[in-house]
Amino acid sequence: MVLAGVMAGSAQADVQVLTTIKPLQLIATAITDGVSQPDVLLAPGTSPHDYAMKPSDRRKLESAGLVVWVGPELEAFLSKPLAGVDARHVLNLADALGIAPAGAAHEDHDHDEHADHHDEADHDKHADHDDDEGEEHHHHAYDPHIWTGPEQGLAIAEQLSQRLSTLDPDHAAQYQANLSRFQAAVADADKQLVALLQPVAKQGYYVFHDGYGYFEKHYQLNHLGEFTLNPERKPGARHLAEIRATLEQGKARCVFAEPQFVPAVIDAITDGLQIRRGTLDPLATAIPVSANGYPAFLTDLGQQFASCLQ
Ligand SMILES: [Zn+2]
Incomplete structure (x- = not known):
């Protein structure tokens, strides 16, 4: 099955994956190993917080078969460009992992959320922020740095494997085998990190x-x-x-x-x-x-x- 899939893999059958940031590209590279090479939107080391799109980014978005992003809490610059894209070709990880608050559209995240989100120690920080920051609360509705957790990294890989298998069923067995290898490698790293x-x-x-x-x-x-x-x-x-x-x-x-x-x-x-x-x-x-x-x-x-x- 795997061999047949690899040999049949022609350019048009492959799905070009485009991730926003490099850590997501690394996960995608594991899942597409032997099938395709995922691309990345932001140059390595570029912070996604308050990033602004360039014309070349728009071209990359338009030619991608699957755009993988965390969601508007991290990559606010993508909300508009992705609004008109077919949902099958976009993977919003915060939604897929159930991390984004249910039913909470990004637009209506406001100061009310902060009250029940933080403990006493955070109050002064908030006072400082609220004085001069206005709408720039990128971190508050949920923590968007999901790739830093091994459990979340595994969940991202599962979502990717599933979506790619749907978009490119010829390589489903390969994506599944890659996922299994990825799970074993993360489990091994995790054990040593503990x-x-x-x-x-x-x-x-x-x-x-x-x-x-x-x-x-x-x-x-x-x-x-x-x-x-x-x-x-x-x-x-x-x-x-x-x-x-x-x-x-x-x-x-x-x-x-x-x-x-x-x-x-x-x-x-x-x-x-x-x-x-x-x-x-x-x-x-x-x-x-x-x-x-x-x-x-x-x-x-x-x-x-x-x-x-x-
Ligand atoms: Zn950050």
């Missing part, structure tokens, strides 16, 4: 932006807070003063920057303190595109956490 991260799970830390929630929850890490909710905006002065006070009390082991953003604010806030510095890359910038890229990304992320927290 062993790696368990000894440092109690060490407190700050991240630059709140982009690792699914990973942190899965490995039960001790996230104390973040510098900013929206990485395209500078953190508020009051919020930074609070972080500084926490750091001075010695409550955090490490502060993590990201390669996408200038760490001047982190330099300033850790100045004169004995605190470790690390870098987390939520966009898999340095990971080679291959069928093994996604478990390699998870492993890399876990090692970045572990080396700073140990």
Whole structure:
């Protein structure tokens, strides 16, 4: 069956997959292994928060057989371009994984959601944001960084395998076999990550932006807070003063920057303190595109956490 499918695979039968960001491209590359090569819309390392479409992006969207995105909470720039596209050729992962709030259209996400979404510690941060941010609340309706969690990564792969099998039934057996291989590889990486991260799970830390929630929850890490909710905006002065006070009390082991953003604010806030510095890359910038890229990304992320927290 698999062989027959591969040999019959002609150019027109194949579905050209286009993902928004590289971590999704890595998952898609595993599922389409031996069938096709998924493309990616955003250049590696480009943050999807507040991205603006280019004319070449529009051409890529029009020629794709399947567009894979997280949803309007992460890639707001795609809401309009995808509105007129046949739903069979679009995979909205937040919807498919049941992460987007049921029935909540992106347009009506407003300040009411915030009240029941955050605990006491978040209040000041919100005050800062609400003063000057207006509509730019990209992180609040749900956490869109779904690719950082191994369980979510597996669910994304399952959705991809199903959809591709529908669009390209000739290769259904291949997509299924690729999914099984992917599941085994992620399970293996996960097992090693549990062993790696368990000894440092109690060490407190700050991240630059709140982009690792699914990973942190899965490995039960001790996230104390973040510098900013929206990485395209500078953190508020009051919020930074609070972080500084926490750091001075010695409550955090490490502060993590990201390669996408200038760490001047982190330099300033850790100045004169004995605190470790690390870098987390939520966009898999340095990971080679291959069928093994996604478990390699998870492993890399876990090692970045572990080396700073140990
Ligand atoms: Zn983010």
